Amino acid sequence: MKIAIIGGGVGGLMGALFLTRQGFDVTIFEKEQKLGGRLTFVERDGFRIDEGPTIVLLPEMFRKLLGEAGISDDEYELLLCDPLYTIRYPDGKVYTKYPDIERQAAEVERVFPGEQEGFLKFMAEGRERFEIGSSTFLEHSFVKKSDFWTPGNVKKLLKLKPQQSVKKLMSNYFKDERLQLAYTLQALYIGGDPFNAPAMYSLVPFSEHEHGVHYLKGGYGSLIPLLEKELRKRPNAEIHTGCPVENIVVDDDVVKGIETKEGFQAFDGVIYNGDFPSITSVLPGQKEKEFVPSSGCVLLYFGLDKVYEDVNVHQFFIGSSYENHMKNVFSDKKLPEDPAFYTFHPSKVDRSLAPEGKGVLYMLVPVPAGSTVDWASETEWIDQIIERAEQLSFPGLKAATEWMEIRTPTDAEAFGLFKGGSFGIGPTLFQSGVFRPQVKPYKTQGLFAVGASVHPGGGIPIVMQGAKLMAEQVQSEFISEGSGPRWK
Template identity: 55%
Template sequence: MKVGIVGGGIGGLTTALLLAKQGFQIDIFEKESRLGGRLAFVEHNGYRIDEGPTIVLLPKMLTTILEEAGISSNQYELIQCDPLYKIHFADGTTYTKRATEEEQFCEIERSFPGESENYKRFMVDMKKRFEVGEKAFLQKSFVNKWDFWTWQNVKFLKQLNANQSMHKFVSRYFNDERLASAYALQSLYIGGNPYSSPAIYSLIPYSEHAHGIFYVKGGYASLVPVLEKALKKAGVQIHLNAPVDELIIEENEARGLKVRGEINEFDSVILNGDFPSMAKLSKVKEKKYVPSSSCLLFYFGLNKRYAHSNIHQYFMGQDFNEHMDQVFKSKTVPTDPAIYTFYPSLIDDTLAPEGKGVLYALVPVPSGHDIDWDKESAFMDQIIDTLEQKGFPGLREAIEWKQIRTPKDACDFGLYEGGSFGIAPELFQSGVFRPQLQPYEYKNVYAVGASIHPGGGVPIVMQGAKLLADSLVQASHQSFEKLS
């Protein structure tokens, strides 16, 4: 069976490898000059840092799918982060998430006396729910919507208070508002508002403690050349600088892809571009989605190293709720935002010249077109000042190279409304309500990526690729049986 894939993001690459192992003939058409999509590096004069994703969650899911795709663990290196990360609150309180249970209990009692029992209760409850949720949501697709509405799933949604926001749900466990924020901010990993994203996503902070946070040596994007080498070895045809003009549809079925005026025929087509933008290729009516939040991203090359820093840190503003309102409701430039920093040079000396380091900072900001980012240099300076004051003394003097990526850059790259994480993880854009792997009425058109169930985050997108590959393999077997 011949399959054409539109887009060479992590979802498309993983699907291609899994299908190639099963004997499918695969062509990937990528509009950029490289593969990887949001998995990419920003580089300058010996400095290199991840452009997008940085936090490796669900390591077992990642390694298992890579193994199934033919990539063994000796082809890349995962390093466990210990501590997981440190949170700095505006009042001077700090809270560090640790890799072991015993250390975590001690840390909670140090920062939030009396809350350790609440943490234990949270982890016990979430363990049960994660086990059910993984099977019910991550390991199944819902092309047939009725497959979702089982008695077990309805019971699970009720247990998890799916109609409650993530922040409200975790506030049932933690008395201190700061601690509640520490266990709700993770919805931002997938571009969701902690104060409106459904409580099902509270499984993310549980997973951080239960499964750990990891770092890919050399950067997350270093997985891309490993995947590319495996694809070429498997005979997958890769076409770079090859934007697809049109999906050729005849009699409710895809016949192929039009690229540079030439029609390439395929038995099936997989869409791996940012899904909402794929409608224009597919001759379907464009549907309006709620986009995820966007990011203001800072990349720094530094002439020094910060030996006493942390790999991952959060610097919270005075009012996290207000920051989220500005991002998701009023769509205005945040006045006192929370900032996430990634400092891989603490454990990886391959990213910068000797004795130097790289730093990445992310500020959640509104998606859409309401803000002219070319006029926000004062806000950008404010962020650098905050970083220097709160975590990286002498930062301005240490900067040898700086690059800033705005929501406008995300729009130009093709991300829906400039949202950095696909469509938002709202209640009615999650689970059965999210676009599925067979999103249209066309019987041989499929989709994979952050906006497709089961959702965003590199391992979750890879899980979506596995669901898609399994579905296509099963369909091809059924077709063969009918012919025989």
């Protein structure tokens, strides 16, 4: 059985590893000159820093999926971030998160007296919700909608309180708005609005304490050469970079193959690993569907002549009005005046990322997706954020900067991300679970999909899990019989 994968991101590479293990002949077609999609590095003058994802969540799932794909634990190293991260509020209050419950409960009581009981209740109830979310929704695809809408599933779904926002759910546990914020901002990890994202996404802040926040030694982008190396060992795998696919060829609602500039190539199945809304660009006749994009990001990358030893690897800095910031991003589609931002300084724990004595720094600011902002005219706005970082945590930052690069939603859209959103389609209620595009998105035989915009959603381990679900779907539909596929 011959399978083509359009796109060599994490979903495509993991899908290829699963499928080649199942005996399929797999060919990856990647439009860029290198694999990885948004999981790659900014590299310059001996410096290397992750361009996209930075936070490794769900380490057990991460290890398990890599093992099932054929990659052993001794081929990579996950470092636990302890503390997990720091949140700095505009009133000067600082709240630190830890990977164990006892220390965290003490920190809650120290910074927010009287809130400890609510935190312990959040963790206790979070365990039940996490088990439900993982076993019922994360580990299953819903190609058949009837597989989702069972009485048992509906009962479990209601326990995740999808009708509430993350913000509303956290107000049940915490009185202080600042502490509510500390357990809702994680919706932004996948480009969601904490004030409107469904409460099921409260599983993320729970998981941070329960399973830890980790760092992949060498940078998250080092996962890609690891996957590529394993795939190139396999005789039933091929990889073509710099080779965009122009069309998926379909006849009578059955996939026949793909077209590149080299012409037609026959395949029994095709997997789309681009950002899903873009599938219509290679699938003639498929009606476009309306999707809501995730938030955009302004990303700043720095090569520094020093390492800041006294800061945590991950930090969040909250602006004067977090609610207004989110409203600007998701409703008003304009730049916030005093935004929250995130910093990532991996050089504190990994000296391999820069020349000796030097370091790297990454800054992320949530901004509107789309083309409503003229980024070329916003240099002063970016300078103000750098100045705030310098004042609050990185003294002498400007003087220590050897180089800086900037990415905006305009760059993200040019790369192929839907409307410049950084995280696939947004995690709204009606773009989650059964409502999200599935690993078999249409009735077309032999057509599949994987990636951040496809169920179960965004985040590297979740996309890896989606690749497993996709491979299982391919396996269940193809039954080898003679020279061709038979469809169940």
